[in-house]
Amino acid sequence: MLSTTMAIQLQGRCVCNKLQYSLSLTSLDDARTTLCHCHSCRRAFGANFGLTAKVLIQMFCYDSGTAKKHTQENGVTREFCDTCGAFICEYGKDAADKFRYVMWGTLDEPEKLAPKGEFFCKHRTEWMPELHGVFHKQELKE
Numbered sequence: 001m002l003s004t005t006m007a008i009q010l011q012g013r014c015v016c017n018k019l020q021y022s023l024s025l026t027s028l029d030d031a032r033t034t035l036c037h038c039h040s041c042r043r044a045f046g047a048n049f050g051l052t053a054k055v056l057i058q059m060f061c062y063d064s065g066t067a068k069k070h071t072q073e074n075g076v077t078r079e080f081c082d083t084c085g086a087f088i089c090e091y092g093k094d095a096a097d098k099f100r101y102v103m104w105g106t107l108d109e110p111e112k113l114a115p116k117g118e119f120f121c122k123h124r125t126e127w128m129p130e131l132h133g134v135f136h137k138q139e140l141k142e
């Protein structure tokens with residue numbers, strides 16, 4: 001049952017549905033969606049930027065399946081499905097016990113969490129326009 005303090009439930013899943021998770025938010029503003037143009041995100045997402053929604057770790061919970069984890073040299077850990085390979089969430093060393101950066105596109109209704117900013121804009125691809133009305137940082141996604 002929904003508690004009064006966690007009024008919004010969002011569901012997400014990997015490509016093959018083995019990993020399923022929920023976000024429990026008090027308000028949609030509890031999630032901070034950002035683009036990140038850094039090279040680590042670029043490679044992991046296989047795209048010109050990464051797109052994640054940052055939530056407190058206690059707001060994120062797996063409902064089904066067990067994620068596999070991989071930590072890369074820069075200390076970023078990504079959790080993913082060992083069947084279909086889809087990334088579900090990521091976090092740096094310092095964020096590991098505090099936050100989860102959830103891969104935006106794995107949510108069932110990602111449009112509910114609109115972007116609030118962009119990180120590592122210094123690595124933005126030339127053909128990628130800036131989003132309007134959000135913050136822009138040259139580096140720094142902690």
Ligand SMILES: [Zn+2]
Pocket residue numbers: 014015016017018019081082083084085086
């Ligand atoms: Zn899967």
Ligand SMILES: [Zn+2]
Pocket residue numbers: 036037038039040041042050120141
């Ligand atoms: Zn990044």
